[in-house]
Amino acid sequence: xxxxxxxxxxxxxxxxxxxxxxxxxxxxxxxxxxxxxxxxxxxxxxxxxxxxxxxxxxxxxxxxxxxxxxxxxxxxxxxxxxxxxxxxxxxxxxxxxxxxxxxxxxxxxxxxxxxxxxxxxxxxxxxxxxxxxxxxxxxxxxxxxxxxxxxxxxxxxxxxxxxxxxxxxxxxxxxxxxxxxxxxxxxxxxxxxxxxxxxxxxxxxxxxxxxxxxxxxxxxxxxxxxxxxxxxxxxxxxxxxxxxxxxxxxxxxxxxxxxxxxxxxxxxxxxxxxxxxxxxxxxxxxxxxxxxxxxxxxxxxxxxxxxxx
Numbered sequence: 001x002x003x004x005x006x007x008x009x010x011x012x013x014x015x016x017x018x019x020x021x022x023x024x025x026x027x028x029x030x031x032x033x034x035x036x037x038x039x040x041x042x043x044x045x046x047x048x049x050x051x052x053x054x055x056x057x058x059x060x061x062x063x064x065x066x067x068x069x070x071x072x073x074x075x076x077x078x079x080x081x082x083x084x085x086x087x088x089x090x091x092x093x094x095x096x097x098x099x100x101x102x103x104x105x106x107x108x109x110x111x112x113x114x115x116x117x118x119x120x121x122x123x124x125x126x127x128x129x130x131x132x133x134x135x136x137x138x139x140x141x142x143x144x145x146x147x148x149x150x151x152x153x154x155x156x157x158x159x160x161x162x163x164x165x166x167x168x169x170x171x172x173x174x175x176x177x178x179x180x181x182x183x184x185x186x187x188x189x190x191x192x193x194x195x196x197x198x199x200x201x202x203x204x205x206x207x208x209x210x211x212x213x214x215x216x217x218x219x220x221x222x223x224x225x226x227x228x229x230x231x232x233x234x235x236x237x238x239x240x241x242x243x244x245x246x247x248x249x250x251x252x253x254x255x256x257x258x259x260x261x262x263x264x265x266x267x268x269x270x271x272x273x274x275x276x277x278x279x280x281x282x283x284x285x286x287x288x289x290x291x292x293x294x295x296x297x298x299x300x301x302x303x304x305x306x307x308x309x
Contacts, residue, residue, distance in 0.1 A: 007166040007185075010095050012088035013173045015267055026083040032279050033076045039282030040065040042296070049302075050295040056134035057123070057237070058292075060116045061285060063143055067112060068278035071105040074098060075274045079175050088175075092166075095177035100158045102176065103201075106252075106273075107150025110208060113245055115142040117215045120241060124234050125222045156200055160193065174267045176274070180255070181266070194259045202256035209249040216242055240284050247277040 016022055043065040052058035078098070082088040090098070122133050157179055167187040174181040179197055183190050219238055223231050251272040258266075286292045 007092055007168075007170045009089050009091050010170045010172050010177065010185075012082055012090065012175055013171055014082060014088055014175050015271075022083045026080060029076060029080050029083065029275060032275050033072065033080060036068065036072045036076070036275075036278045039279065039286075040069045043282050043285065043292075044069075046292065046296045046299050049299045052291065052295050056119050056130075056136075056139050057116070059136070059139050060112060060119060060142070063146075064109065064112045064116065065282065067105060067109040068281055071102065071109060072274065072278045074101045074105060075176050079274075082175065090177060095172075095182075096158060096162065098177045099161060099179065099182070100154050102178070103157050104150050104154035107153040108146045109150075109248070110205070111146035111149050112143070113241075113248065114208060114212065115139075115146065116241055117212050117245075118142075120234075120238055121215050121219055124219050124238075153200065153204070157197070160196060160200075164188070164190075164193065174270075176270070178266075178270070198257060198259065202253065202258075205249060205252045205256055209245070209253060212245050212249070237289070240289065243284050244277070244281055247280060248273050251277075 014022065015025065044062060047053050047058045047062045047065075053062065075098075078090070119134055119139075123130050126133065161179060161182060164183075164186045165188055166182075166185055169185050171185075172181045173184065179201070183193060183197065186193070216238060219234070223234055251269045254269050255266050286296065
């Protein structure tokens with residue numbers, strides 16, 4: 001079908017219509033974004049400047065922190081700007097760019113989380129073969145695969161949206177250009193497209209989440225063979241991963257499994273995986289990880305020592 005789009009810009013309706021609430025959340029989201037930048041930069045700096053970069057788990061965590069920085073930066077700066085603006089507009093081209101970038105980076109992050117679960121599974125179930133299986137070449141291959149899979153997921157969504165006609169309403173009931181709020185503005189029957197979106201995003205997220213849950217059940221089952229000290233250390237690491245997975249996946253599943261036309265709290269729930277999860281990830285991985293704390297102390301003391309020389 002010929003694309004009959006004549007919309008040149010979209011207007012975000014935002015999270016709230018109340019100006020006083022928006023001013024309050026302008027400050028709140030600004031602080032959250034600064035926390036995301038600071039927390040993930042500290043993790044990146046600590047891992048890359050210490051021996052931790054040689055360990056597969058921290059190599060993958062370094063990439064996860066980089067993804068958190070990139071993903072949040074595609075969404076939150078515009079959200080902050082719009083909260084302070086009277087008119088929240090975005091051009092059609094910029095909207096499609098944001099849609100593509102956000103889904104690409106989120107897709108990469110999801111598959112990095114899968115890689116981290118695989119890493120923990122190998123470390124606990126096959127500890128003697130861990131460094132052979134999770135060598136640097138295989139870790140790099142997992143990262144490249146995550147970028148490739150994320151790209152194909154995102155390009156499929158983008159091509160589908162680009163083929164749809166937008167010929168009238170241009171008010172997006174959201175604070176970002178996402179596929180579901182855009183579908184509500186399409187001037188044709190979207191039932192088939194909605195099913196494709198649910199298959200591409202919702203069902204894939206559910207399937208990956210179930211795989212992750214199954215992997216952690218296997219990990220917990222195999223912990224029976226470890227010593228009490230080994231179990232505590234493994235549980236501490238795995239519990240951090242599980243918290244991150246739940247924070248990211250549960251809101252995603254809620255958002256993308258329901259059809260586009262359903263009355264739900266998509267935009268409110270999406271705050272969890274666009275702002276809250278990237279902000280909490282550094283805290284989860286540092287506060288519960290003694291190795292990270294020791295490495296951070298060493299890196300910062302070395303930096304302070306070199307500065308005062």
